[in-house]
Amino acid sequence: MSETPVYIELTATVVPLEPFRDVFIAQLGELGFDTFTDTEDGFQAYILKDLFSSDAVAETLQWDGVQVTYVLQEIEQVNWNAEWEKNFDPIDVDGRVYIHAPFHTPKQGYEHLMLIEPKMSFGTGHHQTTHMMILWTLELPTEGLRVLDMGCGTGILGILAGMRGASHIHGIDIDTWCVENTLENAQRNAIAMSCDQGGAEAIKDTYDLIYANINLNVLLADMDAYVAALADGGTILFSGFYEENVAALRERAEGAGLTYEGIKGRDQWRSVKMRK
Numbered sequence: 001m002s003e004t005p006v007y008i009e010l011t012a013t014v015v016p017l018e019p020f021r022d023v024f025i026a027q028l029g030e031l032g033f034d035t036f037t038d039t040e041d042g043f044q045a046y047i048l049k050d051l052f053s054s055d056a057v058a059e060t061l062q063w064d065g066v067q068v069t070y071v072l073q074e075i076e077q078v079n080w081n082a083e084w085e086k087n088f089d090p091i092d093v094d095g096r097v098y099i100h101a102p103f104h105t106p107k108q109g110y111e112h113l114m115l116i117e118p119k120m121s122f123g124t125g126h127h128q129t130t131h132m133m134i135l136w137t138l139e140l141p142t143e144g145l146r147v148l149d150m151g152c153g154t155g156i157l158g159i160l161a162g163m164r165g166a167s168h169i170h171g172i173d174i175d176t177w178c179v180e181n182t183l184e185n186a187q188r189n190a191i192a193m194s195c196d197q198g199g200a201e202a203i204k205d206t207y208d209l210i211y212a213n214i215n216l217n218v219l220l221a222d223m224d225a226y227v228a229a230l231a232d233g234g235t236i237l238f239s240g241f242y243e244e245n246v247a248a249l250r251e252r253a254e255g256a257g258l259t260y261e262g263i264k265g266r267d268q269w270r271s272v273k274m275r276k
Contacts, residue, residue, distance in 0.1 A: 155182030162191035
């Protein structure tokens with residue numbers, strides 16, 4: 001493992017709060033922020049220090065008629081369990097998937113009961129982008145598939161694919177914390193899942209199903225690598241972008257040889273399904 005990563009924590013107050021909290025979160029996601037927590041009067045957002053640009057943040061958090069104040073601080077990788085325990089409620093997805101943390105009481109009667117300890121990682125099912133990816137997975141025949149979870153975060157998508165019969169599951173994330181968290185969560189759920197640190201350059205094998213729940217700039221830049229790793233007839237699920245970005249995503253993906261199959265929306269976020 002590499003040295004302990006340093007994050008920038010952004011704590012913002014937004015007036016009026018809605019719908020602008022989600023608007024700013026979406027825009028910060030495109031800058032590389034990958035973890036968000038709602039607060040009573042705004043939100044907290046986290047980004048690796050190496051990816052942070054103060055000028056880009058200042059420009060993004062400007063909107064006519066909206067008052068935004070924020071503070072920044074550097075933080076090292078620490079144990080975030082107490083913070084998540086205060087903010088992480090169990091998640092019910094379509095009455096079929098129940099996602100809970102170790103400090104919750106499991107709830108029976110669901111098709112899939114998933115134990116996730118999120119720590120600092122993005123992807124608990126709370127965020128709209130992850131929620132849509134879960135819904136796609138519930139619709140897909142995943143039995144026996146080789147699955148890649150790009151930007152795996154907590155590993156939740158790969159774990160769900162494993163619960164639904166995937167034969168081989170691999171995750172990739174640029175953050176060492178996410179790699180560790182994914183492996184821990186896979187073990188908690190008795191799912192065999194491997195994981196590597198890196199970006200698109202870390203993709204080595206061929207897959208039948210690829211999850212790519214990342215920000216738009218990364219999706220566009222790494223599209224060719226995703227398509228090269230997708231087996232003929234395979235499916236790729238994109239998420240992590242705003243409604244206004246769908247056209248750009250589709251143009252890039254179709255230009256790389258993918259065929260559009262459908263779209264999901266949740267608030268202003270969108271997720272697109274494509275096939276090779």
